[in-house]
Amino acid sequence: MPDSTPPRPTRSAWRWGVPAVCVAAGLLLGVTHSVSGGDEIRGSDAPRLVDLVREAQQSVDRLTAERDAAADAIANHHGGTPSSAAALEAITRRGDALAGAAGLTPLRGPGLVVTLDDAQRDAQGRFPRDASPDDLVVHQQDIEAVLNAMWSAGAEGVQVQDQRIIATSAPRCVGNTLLLNGRTYSPPYVISAIGDAAAMQDALAAAPMVTLYKRYVDRFGLGYSEERRDVELVGHTEPVRMEYAEPMGPLGY
Incomplete structure (x- = not known):
């Protein structure tokens, strides 16, 4: 005689899989937030090109300002008083007089x-x-x-x-x-x-x-x-650089 009892329903694997996935995702998000401190963890450490350009421009501006300040200081130092201007003119005349003997002018x-x-x-x-x-x-x-x-x-x-x-x-x-x-x-x-x-x-x-x-x-x-x-x-046109010996320490070492 055939069995008329209806088959028992099988339990789907999703019944346990979905909660497990949700729990794992929650744990992963929690760990990620804890490690990053709320910041983006995939951000690149390499500076952007615009930042490099900005830093280079700031460096150029700073060096230009230093150069201008040094030029003004030199101009004020040598031309601030009649005596300093006369001293500078005398040094220039002496340099011009010695330029020929030093080989700096054509001959x-x-x-x-x-x-x-x-x-x-x-x-x-x-x-x-x-x-x-x-x-x-x-x-x-x-x-x-x-x-x-x-x-x-x-x-x-x-x-x-x-x-x-x-x-x-x-x-x-x-x-x-x-x-x-x-x-x-x-x-x-x-x-x-x-x-x-x-x-x-x-x-x-x-x-x-x-x-x-x-x-x-x-x-x-x-x-x-x-x-x-x-x-x-011809006259020598390259810069004339002179170097002198200097002591390296109290005992010359």
Whole structure:
């Protein structure tokens, strides 16, 4: 005989799942609020571009104000009284008078031009077989020897390539190039001087290092020439920076 009892309804999983999800969501929201303190926790730590621009502009404005204040202070200090203005004018006149001797102004007159060059290959495109690479290039000592001979002969001004040589100039050779005041030059090296050309030639002929260089000219084909002519020298235009030794501590350490 068939069973007429109606089937018992099955309990859906959602009956227990939904409350569990709600409880978990509530706990998550509570923990999140506690950690963030009410602030946005996904906010980027990287500053916005507009903030960077604003900070840069504020820095520029601040530095501009400091510069203007310093300029005003200098102007007031030097021009505030007739005595300070006269002192500044006297210093300026003295600086202008010494500019020529310091090599800061252009100069023109009769003189001597010496050209040094690396060795050249022969007609067959070869160098002397017994020559080393150092024998075939102009070295720093060769340029210094010419400069020293010119100065010792009373040169009024000297120039290497297109730069005036002053008290702080230091020609340096790096490989087969010349480094002078941060600029590099390739041979030939042209050294121009204003003064007594005959006296400078005599000084060059008597200089031991120049004599040694001329031997390499004959042996390995280095370039050397002297030319008497009118010379025009430029003035040194770069800032002249002087540095002095300073004690590092009470005992100099």
